[in-house]
Amino acid sequence: MSLAEKHAAEVKKILAKYPPEQKQSAVMPLLHLVQRKNGHVDRHAMQEIAALVGITETDVAELVGFYTLYHDAPAGKLRLQVCVDLPCALRGADQFLAQLCESLGIEPGGTTADGLITVEPVMCLAACDRAPMFQVQGPDGIAYHENMTVDKTMELIEAKRKEAKK
């Protein structure tokens, strides 16, 4: 089933936001839709999006490469993205990332053995007063978790594991 058929209501809602002759603007929200539903954006999805808004597959691919929230390869179902920029790092973000990865037995950028969690260091997320913090990118969109500790994070991951098994 095509993207437009599978998510008809959402695609229609996205296209309605922009002037009819400016359909290309819809490419970003359509990429978000695919990223959220599939966990990454593959070549087939790029072709579909390109056809929907009237641009080439290359035009779409260059956006996937340019913007950090679109991923062209699968990873963990949930991407746990830890801010390690200057203000967060002044409040222990680097140590937080290192300890979290140690607790999970992975390197930064790596994925847990069950395929649920990928931990990635990222740039500033506009939450500098509540470090250490991270966002979780997954099928439900993006959610912030602030003033975190490694223990609290491991609890959150356990809860997500239970949820995933259901």
Added chain:
Amino acid sequence: MSHIVLRHRDLPEISNLEVYQKNDGFAAFKQAVSRMKAVEVIDLVKASGLRGRGGAGFPTGVKWSFMDNNNWPHYVVANADESEPGTFKDREIMERNPFQFLEGVAIASYAVGANAAYIYMRGEFWQQAAFLDEKIAEMEKASLLGENLFGTDYALRIYTHLGAGAYICGEETALLESLEGKRGQPRLRPPFPPSYGLYGKPTVVNNVETLTNLPLIITRGADWYKTLGTIDSAGVKVFSLSGRVKNPGNYELPFGRTFRQLIYEQGGGIIDERPIRAIMAAGASSTLIVADDKALDTPMDYASVRTLGADLGSASVIVIDDTVSIDWVIDKTIHFFKHESCGKCTPCREGTYWMQHIVERIRSGSGVQADVDLLYSVAKQMQNKCLCALGEFSTMAVVSGIESFDKDFKKAVGKK
């Protein structure tokens, strides 16, 4: 004093439409649409002295008056890309005081004759975008958006639009490219957005905090607004305070309070009472200010901060104490700008790349003094040569850090 932008601090339920309306909500938009000509709104905002709160500090009313009235339609775009390390004020405004922000968008739209406005939000603000979509729907239901507003023929729609993780999209022409569905790379300017903006049409791009000031300026007047702040910098500013302070957070203050007041009175001072070393007044884009008594007693307004050789920018004050060395600080800022460089112009793309390699060598302990000199030289050569401000920003902490904190670098290269 009660808050003007962060009004939710005094009225916690202000994100409820009824509560907002009971507290004069949408009175300003109604007053503008039903009783003022667009040009009168522009003149009032000009007279208030309101300047852009995103970093550049350009007078808002003057920007609006540049709109090309021979080319239609017009657009308003709210810049909610908030990605500068150290900046987290627009997020709080949108989460807690959404209607005042949306009313600001509506007033700006009326003033420049726009019937459609887009809110360009950084992609990470997923939840905030869903929240604003709800608030926009409530406004439509209450006939505060749509056709024939307040019985006139004025019509307005507001749409949210999510970016997808790119600092450069805070630059207004890169933002417009991104909103058009392209890579967020800055355009060659001129032409500026008021003559050639979204879809090639005249467009005003204003920061979230700037827009949120508008409703109270309309209802209370330009003279009232000018009683706040300084002659050069009218009104209030939301200062995002972060780094090695006890109480980081947003603080709304009139322009002209000192760094000492912000850091020690509002922020509670430095963690563990350690000595303060440096201040970055405009996030990662800042010059590193040596935090001596002169700097701490400098008023925080556009002109005064400039006397320190720095800029107030978006007023994202990052505080640095003696637990870290400055070569570590610039390692962080360089990595940020290297990652965020859009790659369009050579000085920025290549310059940030080489700065990163050199600073990594220095940090690894295998650097020599010539590496510090080379780093300084690369940064200096980038200045005044980049297509947009990002390239320039990447050099600020590097140049000022090496100039003002030379000892840290000597120590870093003496380790081996």
